[in-house]
Amino acid sequence: MYMYRRCCNCGNCPCTCGNNSGCNGGIPVVIRGATGPTGPTGPQGPATVTVGQTITGEPGTAASVTSTGGVNAVLTFTIPRGATGATGATGVTGPQGVQGIQGVQGPQGPQGAQGVAGAVGATGATGPTEQVL
Numbered sequence: 639m640y641m642y643r644r645c646c647n648c649g650n651c652p653c654t655c656g657n658n659s660g661c662n663g664g665i666p667v668v669i670r671g672a673t674g675p676t677g678p679t680g681p682q683g684p685a686t687v688t689v690g691q692t693i694t695g696e697p698g699t700a701a702s703v704t705s706t707g708g709v710n711a712v713l714t715f716t717i718p719r720g721a722t723g724a725t726g727a728t729g730v731t732g733p734q735g736v737q738g739i740q741g742v743q744g745p746q747g748p749q750g751a752q753g754v755a756g757a758v759g760a761t762g763a764t765g766p767t768e769q770v771l
């Protein structure tokens with residue numbers, strides 16, 4: 639507790655009546671009272687505090703912190719998820735990648751059905767005749 643002593647009997651600081659006796663040069667003097675008794679001890683706090691899980695809550699719900707574990711507190715935080723934002727613009731096409739290695743040749747397939755017979759061709763030219771002797 640602080641108490642202020644007036645500069646003199648006139649009650650003004652600095653003194654306006656010219657009587658500065660007991661005034662400390664016209665400056666108010668502060669008198670401090672004795673220290674009071676110590677208050678009672680507060681309740682026991684947690685011995686340890688550990689961060690447990692952080693959970694994503696639904697959009698629009700309040701954030702919260704839950705303490706479990708008694709003197710060894712474990713805090714669980716629930717933080718709401720934000721609303722889905724607008725779709726962004728399509729990005730530029732990236733460069734073409736390098737060609738991959740050629741794969742292993744597969745097994746031979748079954749033989750196909752016989753095709754349709756083709757048209758008869760034109761008659762050829764007559765060949766030379768042979769002489770018999």
